[in-house]
Amino acid sequence: MMNAVCDTSSPVQDLLERYVDCLDEDRLEEWPELFLENGLYKILSRENEAMGLPAPLVYYYSRGMMEDRVTALRDALTYEFVYSRHLITNTRISARDDIIEASSNFVIFHTCEEGRSKTYAVGRYRDVIVETDDGPKFKKRTVILDTFAVQNLIAAPL
Amino acid sequence: MGIEMTSNFWPAEDSSRIPYAVFTDPELYARESKRLFAGPHWNYLCLDAEIRDPGQYVVSYIGERQVVVQRTEDGDVVAFLNSCAHRGAQLVRRMRGTATSHTCAYHQWCFSDRGDLLGVPQQRGVKGQGGMPKDFDKSKHGLRRIRVESYKGLVFGTFSDETPPLYDYLGPKIRPEIDRIFDRPVKVLGYYRQVIPANWKLYLENVKDPYHAGLLHLFHVTFGIYRPTMSGRVTMDESKGHSVLRTADIDEEQADVNSTYAGIDKYRTDYSLRDPSLFDVKPDYDDKVTNMIMTIFPNLMLGQVANTFQTRHVRPKGLNEFELYWTYLGFEDDDAEATEGKLRQSNFVGPAGYISLEDGEAGRLVQSGVNRREPDNCSTVQMGGRGAIEDQDTLATEVAVRGFWKCYSEAMGLARAQEQA
Ligand code: FES
């Protein structure tokens, strides 16, 4: 019987996967904890990015703002209930001095309460990650959203 | 399908009861394409600021028809249908760019930046055979041109020769509100696209409805961007199809807020933000206007929410879907701090914004609800009263929604209850 599983993932890979797990398993409260106190979370449409236009879809520049989003999602905002599932591929991680840069492609599927799934969003994450006493954290996560004709709305973080 | 359009369509003459067929009937949708989007109305196309340089063009929409809006080499703004004069192919293939002529991919017909046909390959045939008829007259085979006029940098187009001048179409009650924003040169900070699973007119109802704004949107209410207890006014033009909903943070008494929201959990004194810096942005004007939502018939909304300014073009994509195309604006003379403030407050609006995401959900809910109804079942639009459709100094009203339906009914040539008698 196996009672120990060898964990082959790096701490950075683990951060990327915890991000997905907390969103897909409805543990939104854990999402801000993956960022530095003054961390940046930004969603940019690929169209704006390509044109060099700055207007973001979401622009949070503190963990407090991310916590505010979570509180709003829990008690304030009106939006459709969905289950989400993220798939992450093509992850690249490179480190220079104390700064780790990572990027990966994502697909997010949404499944409604009646069990129909659809592709909701496609894009790429661009990350700057730093080591802290509490393990690696996002200093910056920029979400480049290919599906910039947003399907109705963006409620939970991508 | 096939509901009677010529008599008995509207059960109430004052547009206080709206049959759900307007959101579900494919015949009405087809009629809109002719009567609204090809009829005598000005349809928003783009901003002057997007096609400032000679040769710049953008592809926009009038209804579902794709239209190229072009700055010519001579500096004029012209527009034409994005369909080749030969056999109809989509002509311009990128959504924006710079070109002083356009060549169709299919058989290389070439058009000037005004849409005139310049060249037809093999017009005189090959080796003395074939070719176009001798009497083929290139000057009669240009692109379908669209009339264009602009006001304060907002560019509109119309297929109809009967559309009155844009200046008059907007009218004396709407123009000053445009002037308030567009008297200073604007710059585009970005675009948002939101594909909402609802009939396009549900969005027009939404932005003409101050009643929902203080009930659906907790953020508006709790953080004082918009409350019906503030000073508010609904203004309409003569046709009642355009409207302005203006809210200013003046004359608000806390006692009125408390009694208005007694028992409604959208005004939350226990709700605060851990990082309220979103609200810490210097106002762009001294007039204390926190919210100004203007609609121009048939399908443009433009306005201000806190420090954000935008046009929202409602682009129908079939009976049950539209794209809300946002052009998010700053002013040319904004300093770095003012621009940063607008980028921060983008968190209020757009498809992910604290306020606007809820309007996407509202659209979905209404379409999904009305799809279950009989086409002659009606909504009740009576907040603010029945009868005459007049400007009101209150936000507890749906009068501008009634105004929209009055104008719609006339534009669509749909008989009103009174006329049946
Ligand atoms: S369809 Fe355009 S050249 Fe033939």
Ligand SMILES: [Fe+2]
């Ligand atoms: Fe709203």
